[in-house]
C-alpha cells in the first residue's frame with residue numbers, strides 16, 4: 019500500500035472530474051503534485067501537461083506518457099418538462115447508464131442528477147427485461163419541472179460524469195470511476211518521484227507527459243510528441259483483464275489482475291524498446307504478462323510512434339477489469355510493479371542508446 023500522502027494524491031486525482039475536453043481541473047491536481055519532482059512543468063494550449071527532468075541538454079530525451087482524460091457524457095437536449103438527454107464523450111456504455119447518480123459540470127461547479135430508470139413493474143417487457151438502452155433513451159432528472167428551470171442550472175454541451183468515486187476491495191484492489199487512465203497519470207507521477215530521488219543515476223533527460231483527449235482519438239499525445247520529439251517513448255494505459263466470467267480468452271488473450279503489467283507486442287511497439295523493458299523486468303524480477311497488438315494498440319502509443327521521422331515507442335499496460343464503467347478495478351500490486359518497471363527502464367537507458375530493429 020502507498021504512504022498516506024501518496025494515497026491522498028491518488029484519491030484526489032481520481033475524484034477530480036476530468037472528462038475529455040474538460041481536463042483542466044484534474045491537470046491542476048497533477049501539475050501541482052509533480053512540480054515537487056520536476057525541474058519544470060509546462061503545458062500547451064489544449065491542456066496537456068509535461069513535467070521534465072533536465073539532466074543535460076546533450077543527452078537524449080525519453081518520454082513517459084499517460085492520458086489524463088476520462089470518458090463521460092454530455093448534455094445533448096433538454097425537454098420541455100426539464101428532463102435532460104445525454105450523449106457520450108468517448109466510449110461510454112449506454113447499457114449501464116440507467117439508475118445512476120451523475121454530476122453535470124457547469125460553469126459554476128456541478129449539479130447532481132439521477133439517470134431515470136422505469137420501474138420493473140412499469141416496464142413493458144416483464145422480468146426486468148427492459149431493452150438495452152441507446153444514449154438517446156437515457157435521461158437525467160435534476161429535480162426541475164420545466165426547460166426554463168433546467169436552463170438556469172445547466173446548458174447543452176455541459177459535460178457529465180458518474181458520481182462514483184473510489185473504494186478498496188480486500189485492501190488489494192482499487193475500484194472506481196475514471197481509473198482509465200487517471201491511474202496512469204498517478205503512475206507517471208510516482209515514476210517521476212523515483213527518478214528525482216535517483217537523479218544522479220539518470221543518463222537521459224525525462225519528459226513526463228500527461229495528455230488530454232485520448233478517449234476521442236489520441237489528440238493531446240499527438241500535439242505534444244510532435245512538439246517535443248523525444249528520442250523514445252514509453253506509454254502506460256490500462257488493458258482488459260480477461261480473468262472474469264464470460265470472456266473468451268481465445269479471442270481476447272489472457273491477462274490476469276495481480277499478475278503484473280502487460281507488455282504489448284506488435285504494431286507501434288518498437289521491438290528494441292520492448293526488449294529493453296523485458297530485460298529490465300527480468301533483471302529486477304518483476305512478473306510481466308504479454309499481449310499481442312494486431313493492428314492498433316488503442317492507446318496514445320498509436321499517436322506518438324509515427325510523429326515526424328518516428329519515435330521508438332512501447333506500451334506497458336495495467337490490467338483493469340470492467341473498462342469504461344464506474345466500477346473499473348485494478349490491483350495495487352500491479353500498479354507498484356508498473357511503477358518499478360517504468361522507473362528501472364528509464365534508468366537503464368544509456369546516453370548513446372540507439373533503438374534500431376537491426377542487431
Ligand SMILES: [Zn+2]
Nearest residue numbers: 198199255256
Ligand atoms: Zn485509456
